Amino acid sequence: MIGRTISAASMIFRVIAIAIGGYALTAGVVALSGIGLNAVGVPLNDAMLATVLSGFIFYIAVVMWGFRDRRTLIRPIAVLAAAALTMTAASYLSPWVLAS
Amino acid sequence: MTEKPGFRPAMNWLHTWAGLTLGTLLFTIWWMGTLSVFDQEIDRWMKPETRLAPASQTLDADAVISRVMEKYPGDELESFLIYLPRERKPFFEVYGELKDSGRVNERLHAVTGEPLGESRSRAASGFFYPMHYRLHMGGIGYFIVAFATLYMMVLLVTGVVIHRKIFVDFFTFRPKKKIRRSSLDLHNVTGVMFLPFHFLICLSGFAIFPGFYASPPFAIAKAVSESNETVKLFYAASDYAYYRREPAGEPAKMADIAPFVARAEAIWTERYDQPAKADRIDLHHVGDKNAYVEVRRFFPSRRMEAHRDSINFDGVNGEILMDFEASPVGQARNWLEGFHQIQFDHWPLRWFYFIAGLAGCILIATGFLFWTASRMKKGAVSQPVKIRFVEAMSVGSVTGMIVATGAFLVANRLLPAEAAWAGLARPELEVRIFFLVWVLSFVHPVIRSNKAWAEQSWAIAALGVLAVILNWVTTGDHLFASASRGLWSVAGMDLVLLASAGAAALAAMRLQQRPDSSATMRRKPDASKPVDATKPSPVE
Known part of the structure; x- marks a missing residue:
């Protein structure tokens, strides 16, 4: 696959999907893990503080993973799908945490 | 765009493009x-009325x-707050809100209590500092800075990944080479030597408003669907001490405030087993039956962490209404925030921050x-426009910024006191x-090409010397005068300006020795295999 040309359009899609989608994925994972920590008894503000601060590191890992292989669009699409999944899951679970 | 497989080339690509596109912002x-x-x-230097000897x-x-x-x-008066004098800021600051929504903003002498007179500059705390975290762009500025900071961390990590000889390069700087x-040597030396500091200073920046930076995806989700309340989870991360x-x-007579400060300091001194001083007092609903007084301690002078210690007293009967103490996770956050805000009183460490910051700029x-x-x-030769563009961007964003x-x-020393235009x-x-x-510094390299680096370095040297002379002429505080009065802030500023002028002059002379591109090619034909000029070369 050496020297395969990547079109500008697919590159723009890739950058947006990973940079912005990765941000959404991070927010989703942070919210979900905050909910999880809260469920095992950590106070909500401590749980969220801990997961938000770790989230910034998680984002770096997402970006590096996303750009690791640029021959296919599997990774950017996976980032977008995971973002949608985690954000939706967090949105369903959060009323339960916020009510308590 | 062509593509080489493998982890290191991929990270090299990411490093180059993130650096090129965000370099101006990051610098x-x-x-x-x-x-x-x-x-x-x-x-102190830019606002001569605050050049007060330490009291x-x-x-x-x-x-x-x-x-x-x-x-x-x-x-x-509805409410007001007072910042008590500190070593680096030797006066009282009073901010207040009037009932008719007018504002109070006064600076009072630490010893006499006399007003210091009007400030005629935004100076560092009103211009440089806000530009650092929000670029003077309001709310969106915070997010642009946060985004750039995330990619600074990506750059630091990918920089390590693409590096082949991390230990050797720790000791390698060949200033006499081309x-x-x-x-590249300097890039590697500063990158490797300050890596832990640079990484932590990026990460700790997020500890200041953690929930705020992380919540936008859910804030957007809420804008789309009213019922999605998940964003409130993130507010919890910023929930403390209010x-x-x-x-x-109903009107009521306010109690004396001084005993509250003493009581708060006694409580903290016992709790942390070290002398504690309050640095801020907030008075709410002055003269009302529900008045309350908040005594705070943000920045313990000899400690790294920024505390959120806050004790609220009833303004009339002096009862303690709330005494906030951070949880262990909150303390970790406090340490990170304090690490970033550097409000401690420790001069060697402050200088280390300055040097590490300059290393980041380099x-x-x-x-x-x-x-x-x-x-x-x-x-x-295939894409001269692209290279000229990057060169103009880099000259403008590096030397131009300086x-x-x-x-x-x-301008601060030259403009007359009542200047308005x-x-x-x-x-x-x-x-x-x-x-x-x-803006002009971005135009200059378009006209002068790579000579602009040296010319702007000369401009920095000239401006540095000029600023010191103008400080002397307009305020009478030459180096010896300010040093003998104990105004080390002013004397230090002059010394740093002179040192920067010297460094800029040296850099200018070094840059002028630089052969232009055609001479380089003639002198040393490239022995390596031909490479596409638009592609970043792997870091050696």
Whole structure:
């Protein structure tokens, strides 16, 4: 696959999907893990503080993973799908945490 | 765009493109942050009315409070807060809100309590520092800075990944070699040596408003679907230490405030087993039955962490309403925030921050320099416009930013006290001059090509010396005068300006020795295999 040309359009899609989608994925994972920590008894503000601060590191890992292989669009699409999944899951679970 | 497989080339690609596209922004943030390490000292220099000798015995908080309440008697005052004098800021600051929604903003002498007179500059704390975290762009500025910071961390990590000889390069700097080689050496040395600091300073920046930076995806989700309340989870991450209650509407006589400060300090001294001093007092609903007084301690002077210690007293009967103590996770956050805000009193450590900040600036600048120099070397005749563009961007964002800072300082000393033009007051004129010079510094390299590096370095040297001379002429505080009065902020500022001027002159001379691209190619034909000039070369 050496020297395969990547079109500008697919590159723009890739950058947006990973940079912005990765941000959404991070927010989703942070919210979900905050909910999880809260469920095992950590106070909500401590749980969220801990997961938000770790989230910034998680984002770096997402970006590096996303750009690791640029021959296919599997990774950017996976980032977008995971973002949608985690954000939706967090949105369903959060009323339960916020009510308590 | 072509593609080489493998982890390292992929990370190299990411490093190059993130660096090229965000370099200007990153240099701006780093440079302004580095200046903000000495924000108070620059403030003293730019606001001569605050050049006060450090006072050992300051006025009592009570005396200041009664002064403010005398000046705004009766029902006028709604709430106000006082910052107590500190080593680096030797005066009281009073901010207040009047019932008719007017504002109070006063600076009072630490010993006499007299007002210090009007400030005629935004200086470092009002211009450099906000530019560091929000670029003077309002809310969106915070997110642009946060985004750039995330990619600074990506750059640091990918930089390590693409590096082959991390240990050797720790000791390698070949200043006598060609610009391309020595700029890469310098990029590697500053990058490796300060890596832990640079990474932590990026990460700790997020500890200041953690929930705010992380919540936007869910804030957007809420805008789309009203019922999605997940964003509230993130508010919890920023939830600390606020006691609030509404005014009762009945007047009441306020208790003395000084005992509250003493009581709060005694509580903290016992709790942390070290002498504690309050640094801020907030009075809410002054003269109301529901008045309350918040005594705070943000920055313990000899500790890294920024506390959120806050004890709320009933303003009438003195009862403790709330005593906030951070949880263990909150303390970790406090440490990170304090690490970033550097409000501690420790001069060697403050200088280390300054040097590490400058190293970050050099890291970014040499990244740019290496990119253009290596493409010049490869005889990039195929895409000269692209290279000229990057060169103009890098000259403007690196030396241009420093020239603009110098112009800002010189304008501060040159503009007459009552200067106003086109509806702009003096502080705003200084800011406009900064931006005008900065914009021109991007135009200059378009005209002068790679000679602009050296020419702008000469401009920095000239502005640095000029600023020191103008400081002497306009305030009489030459180096020996300010040093003998104990004004080390002013003397230090002059010394740093002279040192920067010297460094800029040396850099200018070094840059002028640089052969232009055609000479490089003639002298040393490239022995390596031909490479596409638009592609970043792997880091050697």
